[in-house]
Amino acid sequence: MEVIKDIFDFKDFSRIEKVILPLFFIFLLIFPWTTRSSFAKAVMINFMLYSIFAMGWNSIGGHGGQVALGNAQYVGIGAYTVALFMVWWNMPYWFSMPVGVIIAIGWSLMIGYPLFRLRGHYFAIATIAVSLVLQDIFLNWELVGEARGICLPFKETPNFLYMEFTSENYYYYFLFAIFAAGFLYMNWFRKSKLAYQLKALKANEDAADSLGVDIRWAKTKAYAITATFAAVGGSFYAVYHMYIDPYAIMCLDLSILIALTAMLGGAGSFWGPIIGAAILVPLDRYLGAWLGGIRVLLGVDFMIYAFMIMVIAAVEPRGIWGLVLRARKRR
Amino acid sequence: MGVLVSQALVSGILMGLVFSLIALGLTIIFGVMNIVNFAHGEFLMIGMYAAYWSAVILSMEPLLTLPIAAAVGFALGIASYYLLVRHLLRGPMIAQLLGTFGLMLFLRYLALFIFGPNFKTLSKGILIGKTSMMGPVVIDWSKFFIGLLSLAGFLLVYWLISYTKTGKALLATSIDAEAASYMGIKTEWMNGLAWGLGGATVGIAGALLTNFYYVYPTIGMLFCMLAFATVALGGFGSIKGAFLAGLIIGLIETFFGQFVSSELKFAVIYALYFIVVALRPEGMFGWK
Numbered sequence: 001m002e003v004i005k006d007i008f009d010f011k012d013f014s015r016i017e018k019v020i021l022p023l024f025f026i027f028l029l030i031f032p033w034t035t036r037s038s039f040a041k042a043v044m045i046n047f048m049l050y051s052i053f054a055m056g057w058n059s060i061g062g063h064g065g066q067v068a069l070g071n072a073q074y075v076g077i078g079a080y081t082v083a084l085f086m087v088w089w090n091m092p093y094w095f096s097m098p099v100g101v102i103i104a105i106g107w108s109l110m111i112g113y114p115l116f117r118l119r120g121h122y123f124a125i126a127t128i129a130v131s132l133v134l135q136d137i138f139l140n141w142e143l144v145g146e147a148r149g150i151c152l153p154f155k156e157t158p159n160f161l162y163m164e165f166t167s168e169n170y171y172y173y174f175l176f177a178i179f180a181a182g183f184l185y186m187n188w189f190r191k192s193k194l195a196y197q198l199k200a201l202k203a204n205e206d207a208a209d210s211l212g213v214d215i216r217w218a219k220t221k222a223y224a225i226t227a228t229f230a231a232v233g234g235s236f237y238a239v240y241h242m243y244i245d246p247y248a249i250m251c252l253d254l255s256i257l258i259a260l261t262a263m264l265g266g267a268g269s270f271w272g273p274i275i276g277a278a279i280l281v282p283l284d285r286y287l288g289a290w291l292g293g294i295r296v297l298l299g300v301d302f303m304i305y306a307f308m309i310m311v312i313a314a315v316e317p318r319g320i321w322g323l324v325l326r327a328r329k330r331r
Numbered sequence: 332m333g334v335l336v337s338q339a340l341v342s343g344i345l346m347g348l349v350f351s352l353i354a355l356g357l358t359i360i361f362g363v364m365n366i367v368n369f370a371h372g373e374f375l376m377i378g379m380y381a382a383y384w385s386a387v388i389l390s391m392e393p394l395l396t397l398p399i400a401a402a403v404g405f406a407l408g409i410a411s412y413y414l415l416v417r418h419l420l421r422g423p424m425i426a427q428l429l430g431t432f433g434l435m436l437f438l439r440y441l442a443l444f445i446f447g448p449n450f451k452t453l454s455k456g457i458l459i460g461k462t463s464m465m466g467p468v469v470i471d472w473s474k475f476f477i478g479l480l481s482l483a484g485f486l487l488v489y490w491l492i493s494y495t496k497t498g499k500a501l502l503a504t505s506i507d508a509e510a511a512s513y514m515g516i517k518t519e520w521m522n523g524l525a526w527g528l529g530g531a532t533v534g535i536a537g538a539l540l541t542n543f544y545y546v547y548p549t550i551g552m553l554f555c556m557l558a559f560a561t562v563a564l565g566g567f568g569s570i571k572g573a574f575l576a577g578l579i580i581g582l583i584e585t586f587f588g589q590f591v592s593s594e595l596k597f598a599v600i601y602a603l604y605f606i607v608v609a610l611r612p613e614g615m616f617g618w619k
Binding site for chain 2: 140315
């Protein structure tokens with residue numbers, strides 16, 4: 001009971017946040033009915049997907065201050081489990097998705113525990129290394145389709161068991177449900193004991209240790225949460241695109257993008273990942289659609305995007321949420 | 332079999348010398364100011380393009396483009412420091428990562444915008460395409476001299492840091508920046524110099540690589556990761572460590588690539604890196 005109360009408890013939100021929260025969810029709910037553009041819907045689906053990734057990253061990277069840069073490996077584990085189970089044994093999504101999550105958690109424990117002896121840069125680069133090893137293995141492993149990737153089998157009729165639909169709206173609402181669940185979970189998480197332990201070790205690891213926080217175990221648990229969010233998002237990616245390959249979902253660029261989304265919005269803050277995704281995803285898609293079509297301007301969209309990242313890092317390292325906090329202080 | 336082994340040994344050592352030179356810049360920057368430069372691979376890419384275009388446009392001998400690439404790398408390093416990195420230092424580590432990532436993406440797509448996505452290789456040059464036999468072992472001239480030049484470049488920088496006054500000031504800053512500033516060392520300039528020096532060494536490495544490697548805008552990632560692995564293996568901030576680790580990684584790359592699987596050779600290097608940092612986070616010669 002206590003837990004359920006905590007999940008829906010938004011009492012500590014500021015007045016503006018209390019207004020924005022229902023408006024935001026109402027907007028998400030009615031969005032598919034406001035437009036017929038499937039491009040806009042795809043942008044919104046990607047917005048929610050990257051919010052989920054970034055919310056997950058926020059648990060280890062934001063609350064715990066451990067910059068993990070290998071999240072694409074968990075996205076890959078989630079996506080590959082769903083895809084392979086469907087191709088090999090015709091397993092429904094609802095069975096393979098939880099299995100993928102369990103595998104991702106297991107893998108995160110296996111690599112997380114030795115890695116959490118490392119601090120700062122060492123940890124960040126080590127997570128990249130592990131992720132690249134996994135990508136290289138998948139790129140050259142015949143059983144999982146090597147670099148060619150895997151196409152998911154098409155079903156004859158739209159199918160809830162295998163999450164295959166003809167209309168984008170179904171995918172939209174399915175992802176919305178996951179997004180809402182993740183949102184509420186993070187609302188509970190930020191008030192949990194683990195979140196306070198992470199906050200303590202982020203501020204000063206030695207002090208937290210001396211006060212009896214099991215640092216390695218706290219980090220490992222937070223990392224498992226990160227892996228869960230990534231794997232769930234990855235499983236959605238597989239059924240949404242119907243095609244996966246290691247370049248698309250296990251590459252370093254995706255890992256970086258996940259971390260950037262959260263850091264741009266504001267690492268460690270509740271709204272940060274969502275703000276980050278709300279800016280980066282539409283920016284990326286619309287700039288790409290607008291400038292990417294012009295051959296002469298190849299790469300300009302990413303230059304604008306990279307420039308923004310540098311400005312944010314130099315001017316307000318707490319991200320956009322930091323700007324909000326500053327504005328609030330001034331009042 | 333004996334021939335294959337000695338062939339792999341020779342190419343491994345030669346490639347390793349290049350890896351050492353690439354990693355040198357990264358380890359200098361890290362040693363002096365405790366920042367990991369994620370744009371390091373992009374610095375290399377820009378050094379490669381600088382060498383490529385000056386060789387093509389001015390129809391220069393590729394080896395003579397070394398000073399140009401070094402100057403471009405130096406300027407790039409200094410500019411990065413004063414325009415960006417200096418402002419990142421106030422923030423937490425996360426801001427530094429974010430900032431150098433931004434720089435990495437920016438340089439990569441700037442190169443894509445200016446130079447286009449195509450692979451470029453040099454076809455003319457005194458070293459290009461020439462080989463000779465040393466007993467049964469085939470020696471590619473470009474790789475051989477580039478290995479030697481990498482070694483020379485490495486030794487030059489090592490000498491600069493260990494024996495000149497500026498180098499000693501740099502070393503002092505890396506050991507304790509605050510104490511160094513009390514001794515009258517301008518640490519701000521030392522930081523800038525570290526970035527300039529880092530950029531120059533990796534620019535030279537890029538110009539050398541252009542003699543036998545193709546260049547394209549996204550090449551930086553692979554070499555950046557290899558440089559990270561090299562630096563971590565040798566110990567962050569350690570120059571001797573970077574040298575030895577570069578050789579080790581060059582040997583692993585060629586031996587594994589030749590005798591086991593050429594697709595998985597980089598995976599093995601990353602895995603080795605993972606094992607080393609998990610067992611001994613400070614690397615072989617690290618002191619930070």
